[in-house]
Amino acid sequence: MRVKDETKRLAIVENTLDIVFEKGIAGIKMSVLAKRVGISPSTLYVYFKTKEDLIHSIATSLLKQMSKNQESALASESTFELKFRAKWINLLNFLLNHEKEVNFIDQWKQSPYFDKKSSKVWEYNKKVKNELFNEGREKEVLKDVNDFIIYAVMSGTAKQIIGLVKQGDLSLDKNSIDLYFSLVWDALKR
Amino acid sequence: MRVKDETKRLAIVENTLDIVFEKGIAGIKMSVLAKRVGISPSTLYVYFKTKEDLIHSIATSLLKQMSKNQESALASESTFELKFRAKWINLLNFLLNHEKEVNFIDQWKQSPYFDKKSSKVWEYNKKVKNELFNEGREKEVLKDVNDFIIYAVMSGTAKQIIGLVKQGDLSLDKNSIDLYFSLVWDALKR
Amino acid sequence: MRVKDETKRLAIVENTLDIVFEKGIAGIKMSVLAKRVGISPSTLYVYFKTKEDLIHSIATSLLKQMSKNQESALASESTFELKFRAKWINLLNFLLNHEKEVNFIDQWKQSPYFDKKSSKVWEYNKKVKNELFNEGREKEVLKDVNDFIIYAVMSGTAKQIIGLVKQGDLSLDKNSIDLYFSLVWDALKR
Amino acid sequence: MRVKDETKRLAIVENTLDIVFEKGIAGIKMSVLAKRVGISPSTLYVYFKTKEDLIHSIATSLLKQMSKNQESALASESTFELKFRAKWINLLNFLLNHEKEVNFIDQWKQSPYFDKKSSKVWEYNKKVKNELFNEGREKEVLKDVNDFIIYAVMSGTAKQIIGLVKQGDLSLDKNSIDLYFSLVWDALKR
DNA sequence: CATGAATGAGCCTTCATTCAT
DNA sequence: TATGAATGAAGGCTCATTCAT
Numbered sequence A, B, C, D: 001m002r003v004k005d006e007t008k009r010l011a012i013v014e015n016t017l018d019i020v021f022e023k024g025i026a027g028i029k030m031s032v033l034a035k036r037v038g039i040s041p042s043t044l045y046v047y048f049k050t051k052e053d054l055i056h057s058i059a060t061s062l063l064k065q066m067s068k069n070q071e072s073a074l075a076s077e078s079t080f081e082l083k084f085r086a087k088w089i090n091l092l093n094f095l096l097n098h099e100k101e102v103n104f105i106d107q108w109k110q111s112p113y114f115d116k117k118s119s120k121v122w123e124y125n126k127k128v129k130n131e132l133f134n135e136g137r138e139k140e141v142l143k144d145v146n147d148f149i150i151y152a153v154m155s156g157t158a159k160q161i162i163g164l165v166k167q168g169d170l171s172l173d174k175n176s177i178d179l180y181f182s183l184v185w186d187a188l189k190r
Numbered sequence E: 001c002a003t004g005a006a007t008g009a010g011c012c013t014t015c016a017t018t019c020a021t
Numbered sequence F: 001t002a003t004g005a006a007t008g009a010a011g012g013c014t015c016a017t018t019c020a021t
Helices: A003-023 A030-037 A041-047 A051-071 A080-097 A099-109 A116-127 A131-138 A147-166 A174-188 B006-023 B030-037 B041-047 B051-071 B080-097 B099-109 B116-126 B131-138 B147-166 B174-188 C003-023 C030-037 C041-047 C051-071 C080-097 C099-109 C116-127 C131-138 C147-166 C174-188 D006-023 D030-037 D041-047 D051-071 D080-097 D099-109 D116-126 D131-138 D147-166 D174-188
Strands: none
Touching: A003 A030, A003 A041, A003 A051, A003 A099, A030 A041, A051 A080, A051 A099, A080 A099, A080 A131, A080 A147, A080 A174, A131 A147, A147 A174, A147 B147, A147 B174, A174 B147, A174 B174, B006 B030, B006 B041, B006 B051, B006 B099, B030 B041, B051 B080, B051 B099, B080 B099, B080 B131, B080 B147, B080 B174, B131 B147, B147 B174, C003 C030, C003 C041, C003 C051, C003 C099, C030 C041, C051 C080, C051 C099, C080 C099, C080 C131, C080 C147, C080 C174, C131 C147, C147 C174, C147 D147, C147 D174, C174 D147, C174 D174, D006 D030, D006 D041, D006 D051, D006 D099, D030 D041, D051 D080, D051 D099, D080 D099, D080 D131, D080 D147, D080 D174, D131 D147, D147 D174
16 A cells, blocks of 8 residues: 555545534545545545444544554552542543544444444443552552543543533633642542 | 314424434435325425425524523522532433434534524524522532533433444443432532 | 305405516415405315316406407497497506406416416317407408407507506606597507 | 536436426426436436536526527628528527427526515516627617517517427428518518 | 324435546 | 545425314
């Protein structure tokens, strides 16, 4: 595969994310997508077998990226709270900087394109464990609740905050972030 | 003269919610919807002018319902914490018992059917104020943070929990609920 | 049949003519017609068996009226030219005052509603003879050309004039009419 | 890449004219048209954006053609009468040989497809002036009447004659044409 | 007779995909 | 590989007509 082609593939993916962000997953039209990318509709089929394949490919690849991000080293902070904080802020930033990717996955999970085959990929994603939570519970600084709950508080809060930031109802300056995290921490710390 | 059956309108709405829940908003096909309701496709157009009108009508009506639910009196609990708890559990129950309705609104907001006109309805919904939060801050039992943050923690956590419950990863027995709320309360109490 | 009903029938016919005049014969929609008349669509079917029947009935009845008008006594003018003039002006007036009726017939003749059955009615209409033309030729004041030609010049010119009058390009005052007729007369007089 | 076939566009137009001639403008059904042309219904939309566009395009193009025909040089006949005769016979021939085109325009002007936008095109058509008429009046061989009247007599008579010829009531041999023109000339000559 | 709800037939149009170059 | 023309399948919607009161 030549370099030129890989660029084109990326452009297709990028534009798909944009379209989904603007119009929803139901708004993906092959001809419109092609026009945005600047190629012919039939050329799309050189890179992706069908529309379903396009969507499925993007979703799978995004899920891998996201897992990778989550697993990414958590800096070498001194205290647990600082490590946990880094983790949460990492999540917050991810949601902020990858809104299109996150949005794509959210919509995909509820679309007709998400079927049995897809769900396997999704299940896999769910299994990614979190060493950090174990550490916190063992050191008795985190409440003794299961991973799901911890993650629910972390991500639920983060998602809502980002949503409100996007709507212009909240800001994300240093102080605000400190405040937001303090709430999450108060919820989970022992 | 045959008389217009209000039951029929309700059946149409109900089946639309079901379809969106099962297949996503892109899965609404007028002919399929009609078959599920047990009427002719053209009869749909007696009750709703177009497909767009159908979706917009449902969304508008659901938003009204939701606002009403949120405003509903919160019992006469003795302490503030109990009142707040009642409010949060009300939210939790709403998300649990109206998953289809909530799902419809979530999908609608990101679909091509959500346009400028629709967003006005949505903006209205956002303005619903919360007396309870004021009371909590004045009595100095809630942290002195703005409504958006409080709501972010409340609803973000609740949404995630319900999602995990639906996936079978969390349970909703009395003890669990107590636990979940304690986290929320720890996050927000002063 | 009661009087009330006959009024309604007339109203239906009248409104049909209006619609055809405004939107063309393809613009007849039973529901719209009903609304204009101020009755229910189904009531239309009390007076006319089908849409086709409605159109056919109107056409037939109009053709009868028109024949009658043509046959109508031509006053007792002294000279042949005056008689002929009266006849032509009668035609001119008819076209002017019955534009909707004439328009309906014109459109009907080219529509899918004009089929074999209908054409019989039309043929009949064509056969209406014109005693006047015979008289003119016998008295050797009209050129010795057949009825069709005479009628072609008379009606062709009249139709065009009325068309131009309707568009505001010609006027119909006494002097103008005299002028217009003088052309027709010059064409046909011996 | 398959290449766009201009023949196809012409075939579509041709068949549309035929259909309108046979069934009226209301008889245009995209599926039937496609079948007659020998293509798929969706292929029609490669050449014309919508049905309305198809009709409007044809009308506009025909009006241009017609204007052009009218403007076409009128041979270099010696006398004015011969020039005028050539002009009229040109008109007669046009009506005879382009009955479908003329019929299309006639029906279009009274159909729901003829709206404000269209009427502009039509107005333009009306403005085409006639040098010939000026010449005739100046040379004092034509009566001193305005263009509209002259045109009314010319075209009104021609239209009726062609109509009768089509119905088999008149013939168009050399002698007949001479006769018909003599009437027109008698009407207009000084 | 009068009505408005209900419907089936059919039309216009879109769109993912394939064809032919 | 790249393309734009071509298409079949399907979807939204209209409208004349009938039903049931």
